[in-house]
Amino acid sequence: MDDSQQQQPAALQPPKIPWRRDPAVRALFFQGALIAALLWAIVTVAGNTARNMEERGIKIGLHFFDDVAPFSIPLDFFPFWSFTLGESLYWEVFVIGVQNTIIISVFGIIGATALGFFVGVLRLSPNWLVAKFAAAYIEAFRNTPLLLQLLFWNFAVFLPLAPPPRQSWTLGESFILNKAGLYLPNPVLTGIGTVIFTVSAVAAIAAIIAMRKWAKKRQEETGKPFPLFFASLAVLIAAAVLALLFAGEQVSFEYAELKGLNYRGGARLPLIAFALWFGLTAYTAAFIAENVRGGIVAVAKGQSEAARSLGLHHGATLKLVVIPQAMRVIIPPTISQFLNLTKNSSLAVAIGYPEVVNVWAGISLNQTGQSLVIMAMTIGVYWVLSLLTSAALNYYNTRVQLRGR
Amino acid sequence: MENGNTENTEKPAQNGGAPPQNGNGEMCMSLNAVNKWYGEFHVLRDINLEVCTGEKLVVCGPSGSGKSTLIRCINRLEEHQEGRISVNGIELNDDLKHIDEVRREVGMVFQHFNLFPHLTVLQNLTLAPIWVRKTPKNEAEEMAMHFLKRVKIPEQAAKYPGQLSGGQQQRVAIARSLCMKPKVMLFDEPTSALDPEMIKEVLDVMVELAREGMTMLCVTHEMGFARTVADRVIFMDEGQIVEENNPEDFFNNPQNDRTKLFLSQILSH
Ligand SMILES: Nc1ncnc2c1ncn2[C@@H]1O[C@H](COP(=O)(O)OP(=O)(O)OP(=O)(O)O)[C@@H](O)[C@H]1O
Ligand SMILES: [Mg+2]
Numbered sequence: 001m002d003d004s005q006q007q008q009p010a011a012l013q014p015p016k017i018p019w020r021r022d023p024a025v026r027a028l029f030f031q032g033a034l035i036a037a038l039l040w041a042i043v044t045v046a047g048n049t050a051r052n053m054e055e056r057g058i059k060i061g062l063h064f065f066d067d068v069a070p071f072s073i074p075l076d077f078f079p080f081w082s083f084t085l086g087e088s089l090y091w092e093v094f095v096i097g098v099q100n101t102i103i104i105s106v107f108g109i110i111g112a113t114a115l116g117f118f119v120g121v122l123r124l125s126p127n128w129l130v131a132k133f134a135a136a137y138i139e140a141f142r143n144t145p146l147l148l149q150l151l152f153w154n155f156a157v158f159l160p161l162a163p164p165p166r167q168s169w170t171l172g173e174s175f176i177l178n179k180a181g182l183y184l185p186n187p188v189l190t191g192i193g194t195v196i197f198t199v200s201a202v203a204a205i206a207a208i209i210a211m212r213k214w215a216k217k218r219q220e221e222t223g224k225p226f227p228l229f230f231a232s233l234a235v236l237i238a239a240a241v242l243a244l245l246f247a248g249e250q251v252s253f254e255y256a257e258l259k260g261l262n263y264r265g266g267a268r269l270p271l272i273a274f275a276l277w278f279g280l281t282a283y284t285a286a287f288i289a290e291n292v293r294g295g296i297v298a299v300a301k302g303q304s305e306a307a308r309s310l311g312l313h314h315g316a317t318l319k320l321v322v323i324p325q326a327m328r329v330i331i332p333p334t335i336s337q338f339l340n341l342t343k344n345s346s347l348a349v350a351i352g353y354p355e356v357v358n359v360w361a362g363i364s365l366n367q368t369g370q371s372l373v374i375m376a377m378t379i380g381v382y383w384v385l386s387l388l389t390s391a392a393l394n395y396y397n398t399r400v401q402l403r404g405r
Numbered sequence: 406m407e408n409g410n411t412e413n414t415e416k417p418a419q420n421g422g423a424p425p426q427n428g429n430g431e432m433c434m435s436l437n438a439v440n441k442w443y444g445e446f447h448v449l450r451d452i453n454l455e456v457c458t459g460e461k462l463v464v465c466g467p468s469g470s471g472k473s474t475l476i477r478c479i480n481r482l483e484e485h486q487e488g489r490i491s492v493n494g495i496e497l498n499d500d501l502k503h504i505d506e507v508r509r510e511v512g513m514v515f516q517h518f519n520l521f522p523h524l525t526v527l528q529n530l531t532l533a534p535i536w537v538r539k540t541p542k543n544e545a546e547e548m549a550m551h552f553l554k555r556v557k558i559p560e561q562a563a564k565y566p567g568q569l570s571g572g573q574q575q576r577v578a579i580a581r582s583l584c585m586k587p588k589v590m591l592f593d594e595p596t597s598a599l600d601p602e603m604i605k606e607v608l609d610v611m612v613e614l615a616r617e618g619m620t621m622l623c624v625t626h627e628m629g630f631a632r633t634v635a636d637r638v639i640f641m642d643e644g645q646i647v648e649e650n651n652p653e654d655f656f657n658n659p660q661n662d663r664t665k666l667f668l669s670q671i672l673s674h
Contacts, residue, residue: 310512321532
């Protein structure tokens with residue numbers, strides 16, 4: 001009697017699993033082991049490096065940050081933070097490297113996304129020639145090494161194509177193109193000029209926002225569409241012209257001038273930066289185009305048939321029905337393409353664009369020997385950039401997910 | 406082939422002489438010696454068909470006989486290679502303007518609904534009126550609610566298609582087509598992807614639409630629907646129209662052997 005009563009609750013409980021077969025315990029064990037192994041490897045490597053560095057008389061630390069960097073950065077075009085030989089410090093080298101990495105990545109991502117979508121859509125064009133051309137582009141760019149492409153664009157295309165400084169292509173005094181890059185007039189604002197330009201820029205943006213609202217409202221009320229893009233462009237141009245007129249004497253332009261062998265002054269878009277941007281964009285766009293194509297194909301055929309049978313045109317069908325649905329297929333692999341582009345920008349070392357690997361993990365490390373600190377910081381930069389990119393796009397991704405599925 | 410021959414001689418007489426009772430005699434759609442191939446495969450063979458405004462046609466036939474292809478040619482989801490198709494006097498050819506015009510006149514309901522899953526029910530209904538007809542948004546929404554009421558699901562307007570039952574989705578699809586104010590409605594097996602209890606709610610909507618005088622061309626095997634609504638039933642086999650008759654005679658007194666076989670198979674379960 002007693003026995004059976006005691007056994008009853010025991011039988012209801014789940015049978016006891018030996019800890020060796022419990023998945024939770026196993027997972028914990030393997031994770032623990034992995035972390036321990038990693039820590040051991042890091043400590044060993046770091047310890048070794050530190051000992052080596054001490055033997056060579058290098059003191060590990062951040063003290064070198066405030067030393068003057070005894071080299072010039074090969075090309076310095078960034079407007080926010082510029083480098084002065086003999087004055088700039090090591091930490092400024094780092095900042096310049098990071099900002100150049102960010103700049104090329106942001107513009108590369110913008111360019112690759114636009115070109116990738118365009119080519120991806122063309123790839124599915126009903127026009128045979130257009131579709132084959134897009135396919136050829138995708139295959140050619142995906143299947144050759146990026147480093148080769150960057151060298152090709154820089155050394156085989158853009159550099160030979162552009163004239164030497166003395167034979168620069170010029171458009172009046174304002175636009176000068178040569179091997180060093182494209183020179184534009186640099187606006188110099190004095191006195192009230194700054195205020196006028198700031199005000200007109202703000203006013204133009206406000207006007208465009210108001211116009212968008214108005215156009216949306218009008219379309220909802222009357223059904224009439226409005227050419228927003230051209231109207232916005234007109235507003236921007238009008239604002240710039242008005243500001244120029246009002247500022248009068250308070251704004252002047254600094255033009256680039258030929259001094260010795262090279263042009264000086266003005267605002268310069270270096271040819272290397274353009275070549276790098278072009279190479280990264282063209283390469284990454286080929287991958288994004290494939291993602292876009294895949295995403296569009298994944299949208300059921302019935303969707304575009306339904307849209308067409310309602311009278312929507314090919315373009316409107318793509319824009320309103322197919323692409324919004326394709327987005328949830330396109331975005332995840334495109335996030336990784338954005339991250340790839342950011343990481344690939346470090347290949348710029350080969351053509352001399354001063355991004356973070358070039359000036360920090362390269363030149364600065366050679367000069368100071370502070371490999372531990374510098375490498376950790378450089379890796380950290382890419383991690384942070386990756387995390388930020390993923391976070392932004394994951395946020396967007398959750399917003400385009402379908403409901404009720 | 407004897408059968409085919411006798412019919413071919415009968416048909417013009419039937420069409421030219423006495424237009425079917427429900428139509429008002431005005432020609433709405435005509436297909437003239439239409440032929441279509443998929444590569445080597447001859448899907449539509451010499452199709453001749455005239456439909457008057459207000460007429461209701463039911464198309465049936467075995468799987469693969471070309472029923473879907475036929476009605477998809479009428480709004481140019483498929484291209485025919487020979488013959489002429491015209492809708493409301495607009496000839497369907499390579500002229501994009503004609504294709505646009507025809508698609509605006511012709512609504513289509515698919516077997517698998519093909520609602521836009523990323524848009525709400527209301528947005529599904531207003532999309533084409535806003536972008537194609539340039540209807541003001543408020544007006545488009547009012548009209549959408551009007552048609553949602555007619556298909557008896559106004560309370561679902563804010564939901565997404567994925568949140569509705571199959572029957573509700575198909576009714577939304579019908580309403581979506583109606584929002585474009587079509588002159589003709591094409592249905593391609595609108596109930597064959599539905600559970601039995603949902604079939605009725607969709608058929609009810611279609612019957613009501615028929616009563617209101619819509620010109621309809623409907624591929625379906627719902628014989629009850631054909632009997633109540635159709636002015637004519639068309640039987641297709643291997644890309645040909647092999648029999649064409651009023652529902653009464655079609656079901657009770659089929660002429661063609663293939664029709665007899667088909668009907669016995671359908672009606673046996
Ligand atoms: N895109 C295509 N390419 C090649 N053959 C096709 C294509 N679409 C349909 N077919 C063929 O054409 C024939 C007619 O197809 P269709 O879809 O019109 O038949 P159906 O009568 O609607 O059949 P079901 O009752 O199964 O829907 C079939 O044999 C089919 O295999
Ligand atoms: Mg079919």
